[in-house]
Amino acid sequence: MKFTFDSCFVRSPSFPFRFSFAQYWASSAILLILVTWPLWWPASEIGQSGIGQYPSLPWFSMLESSSLFVWLRVLTVGCLVCLFAGATEKISPRRCWVGVVICLAFSFLLDQHRLQPWAYQTAIYGVIFASCNRIWERRLLTVLIVSIYFYSALGKFDFQFAHTVGQDFLSQLLSPVAGSLPAIDPAVATKLALIFPSIEIIAAIGLLLAPCRSAAAWILIGMHATLILMLGPWAADHSTGVLAWNAILIGQAYFMFIRSPDSETDPPPLAVRPKPMVAMIVVGLAVLAPIGERWGYWDHWLSWSLYSPHTSRTSIQLHASCLNRLPAGLREHVLEDRDGDRWHRVSIENWSLTSRRVPVYPQARYQLQLARWIATAAAIDREIRVTHSSVSDRWTGVRIQRQLLGKRNLWD
Incomplete structure (x- = not known):
């Protein structure tokens, strides 16, 4: 079987399905904004007194001005409108995603807290959706998604994870049968905690190999489903946004690596726009920048340090x-x-x-x-x-x- 670069990133179509991944992600972003709405529209900025409200901390002190809150509301609404427009179109228009990227960038400048991993991810996806046809879109998304799981797993091969969060995950996972199991030696438990990042990094590598891609995607689906079970209100009671993001990533694994794209709705390769140089540069930076996370050159969440307690x-x-x-x-x-x-x-x-x-x-x-x-x-x-x-x-x-x-x- 002949192996080509395109075979790494494009699956052969098998059945028609007109709902694009860009539409799926736009709809998902709207859901995430809704479940975390106080982050985007705090009570102190909608006419309430704001006593004791969590502050909006901008990147630059010069932006600390009450007049900026008006623009914050406008930018937030603008971002939502753009996302809704992207979700309702058959193929999300380029201008919509350009607007999304601009609105998110301004929102991040006005409040660092809005740099949630999913919001940062959406901004990069927006650049890709705005400048790529379906073929280049799938290539660059695959590279970015692999890097997310790779860095997330790499951050968990860590003393702190193995002795803290990893132990919590292990306890949650074994809780249904804990009564029938003998006590686990602490040294053994530390090693068992590293099973979680091991599975994640194996799945990340599997996404790069065409024959293994579907199996790797099913592993990721199982991983996110397990996280929802461990972090849900019936267990660790984590935030709704984290649970929703894990559910959305289940859909991402299916849409990107299990469901085959519809060739009839895809434009011919490279026929709509030239090679997306801007998107390639942005994805390249997003993939390389997390290397400097441990030395303080890139933020932890922007380096996909997820469930990793080693952070400053x-x-x-x-x-x-x-x-x-x-x-x-x-x-x-x-x-x-x-x-x-x-x-x-x-x-x-x-x-x-x-x-x-x-x-x-x-x-x-x-x-x-x-x-x-x-x-x-x-x-x-x-x-x-x-x-x-x-x-x-x-x-x-x-x-x-x-x-x-x-x-x-x-x-x-």
Whole structure:
């Protein structure tokens, strides 16, 4: 059997199906925006008082202006309109996806928290949908999807995952039969936790090989279905957005690698537009940039560090003497003082899940900016201390920590 470059990325058509992958992804993006709507349209920006509301933290301080919230609403609505237009067209028009990319880019600039993995993924997909015909679309999407699973798996071959999140996954998976099993030795449990990233990386490699592609896709479907079972409200009770994204990725595996494309609705190869140089450059950067994640050159979520606890982070603590000055919406996320030193940790994780319905952005830089906002909003000076932790070592789990005491030192 002759092996060609095209055979890696294009399957032979077997039956007609007119619903394109671009339409599927547009509809999925709308669903994700709806289930995480406070992230895109916070209550403080729709005429409510905003007391204790989770702040919108822009990439650049010059963007911190209340007038920008008006544009935020316009851009959000514009993004939704573009996505709806893409979902209703037989073949999503180029202008629609260009609009989606522009709206998402502005939304990311206005609030770093909106750089959810699925939103970043949608922006890259938008570039591909806007500049490629179906043949190049499938090629570039395949490369990007493989890189997502590869980096996601690589981030889990890590001391922290094997001893924390991996153990939680293992416990959830074995919980139905835990009573009938003997206790697992901790050293063995650590090795068993690495089964999860092993399966993921095997599936990623399988997507590159035409004979293995369908089998790899079914493995990914099983993986995401298992994650939904482990993270659902009946188990770990994770956020709705995470569960919805896993369900959508099940559909992605089917549409991209199991269902054959309809040749009758596909335009002839390279006949509609020239080779998509812009999309190739964007995908190339998205594939290569995560290499620098461990050294701080690229953000964790943008490097597909998913369910990987090795990420950098910031712990925010407030002294008991200033708690009465906090907004009510924030005060309810201040934890009890368990060691009696009168310092209380702020659970920014719970604050984000409650106010934004998404996990907090896992980057020490962003979380430090959140600490600065708290200190300024509550007029706190010496009553705040922050522990800034680096990315953990892959082999030992050790982090480099730096403690900052007082508002003034938060800008050092």
